[in-house]
Amino acid sequence: MTFRRGVLLSAPAVLFLVAAFVYPFAYGIVLSFTPKSGGPLANFTVFLGDEFQRAAIGNTFALAVPAALICVGLAVPLAYRMRRGIRGERALTALLVVPVTLGPVFIADAMLFYFGPVGWFNRVVEALHLTSEPVRLIHTYSAVLLAIVLTAFPFAFLLLLGYISGIDPVLERAAHVLGAGPWVTFRRVLIPLMAPGIATSFALTFVLAFGVFPSAVLLGEPGGSTRVLAIAAYQAAYEKFDFSAGSAIALLMGVLQLGTIGLVFAVRARLYSGARGGKG
C-alpha cells in the first residue's frame, strides 16, 4: 500500500475523531481551567473544598471497586468450571448477553418494581416468612451495586472464559503428573496464566461501574450515598448551566479512571510477569 493511499483511507476516521473527540476533549480541559469566576483552579478547589461535592469521589469508588471485585470474584470460579466446555454453553452465554444488551436503564426499570415493596421479590420473602417487614432494596446503595453487577458480570465472565479456554489443557495434566492437587494447580498454574485476563476484566468492569449514571439516579440515593461523579458532573453542567464546572468534574472523572486502570495493570505486571497462556 502506498503511503498516500494509506493516508487517504485513514483520513475520514482520523479527521472525524480529531474533530469530535480530540478537539472537544482539549476544549474540555481548557474549559475546566477557565471557570466562571476565580482563578484557573477555581473549579477544582470549589469542588474539592465542598464536603457534599467531594463525597462524589468516594461514592464512585465505593460502588466501582466492590462491583468489579464481585464480578471478577464470581467470574473466575465460574469460568474455571467451564474451561473445558459444558453442555448448553452457547445457550448460557447467549442468555448472559441479554442483560448487557438491555442496558442499565431497562434493568433499573425492571428492578424498581421487582425489588420494590410490593414486588415479587418481597412477596416471596414475605411468603417464606424470612423477614417481618419488606426488605428495603430500591433507592439504596445495594440496589445500584446489584444493577451494576447484573450488567457488568457478563462482560467479566465472557472475557475470562475466552482466556481460560485458551490455556493449553496439557499444562494442567503436567501439573497433575508432577503431583499437584487441583487447588495447587489452580493457584500456581491457572491463576498466573489468567492474570492478564483477570486484570483486563477487572479494568473493564471497573470502567463500566465508574461511569454509572442512570442506575445511580433511578435506583439509588442520588442526593446521598450514590451521588457519583457522573451525577455531580451532570448537575453542574445541566442543572446549574455551568459547563465549565461540569467539564472540570468530568475531567477529574477521566483522570481518576485512567489512573486506576494504570494501577491495576502495574500491579498485574509486578505480581505475574513472563509466560502468557491465554489468547486475547
Add this chain to the structure above:
Amino acid sequence: MTEQRGRRGAVEAIGRALFVAVLAAFFLNLFAAIATVIVNSFARTWFGGWFPDGLVTRWYGYADSEFGMVDVLRFTLVVTLAVAFLACLFGVPAAYVLARARFRGKRALVLLYLLPMLMPPFTYGIPLASLLYRAQLAGTLPGVILINLVPALPFVILVMTPFIEQLDPNLESAGRMLGASPWALFRRVLLPLLVPGVLTAALLVVVRTMGLFELTFLVSGADSQTLVVALYSAIFGAGIRPAQAVDAMAVVYMGTTLAILVVALRFVSPTQMVFRVRG
C-alpha cells in the same frame, strides 16, 4: 486412596452445586424482573397481590399518545442505522490500513482509535455537548448521530482490523498481477470478502447504539430522543404517568433490542458480541 478420592468427589459436588446455584439465582431474579415489566405493561392496575387485576392492551396506545412512542422508535431506527452506516464507511478503510500497512506512528494512531473507549463517556461528552449546543446541533438528528458516532467508529475499527488481518493478502496480489485496477480490485476481490465482517460489525453497532444512554442523553431534546433516553425520562418522571405506560415503553424497547440481538446471534457467538469479531 479411596478416602482421598471420596473427598475430592465431595469437593467436586459442592463446586458443581455452587456453580448451578449462583447462575440459577442470577437468571431467576433477572428473568423474574423482566417478566414483571411485561406483566405490568398489560395490567389494568397492579397495586398489590401476586398478579394484576385484569389485563388490557391500552397502555401501548397510551404510551404512543403520551410519549410519542412510534416517533421515538422511528427516530431511534434512523439514528442507529445512520450511525452503523457511517461508522462502517469511515471505519472499514481505517481498519484496512491498520491491518495491512506498517508505518511509523502506527501506535499513536491505534491510541487515537482506543482513547474514546478508555474514557468515561461524560469526560468528552460534556464538552462535546457544549460545543454542539453552541453550533445549535444539540437536539437535532445530526447532533445525536454525531455524538453516537464517537464510540461507534473506534468500535468498528477494532472489530474489523483482526477480521481483515485474517483475509489472505495473496488474493489482492493475485488480482493486481492479473492487471486489476485499484477500483476493480476493491469491487471484485476485497468487497465480497469484506461483506460478512462489515455486516456483523454494523449489526453490533446497531445493538450497542440502541442501548447507549449517556451520550444521547447529553444532547437530546424533546423530539430527538432515542428509545432508551425516552424510557429514562419516563421512569424519571414516574408518578406523573401510570407505571404501566412506562413499562409498555420498556417492553417496546426490549422487543426491538432483543429482536436485533437474535439476528446478531445468528452471525456471531455471544463472546464476540461483547468483544470483537475474529475470523
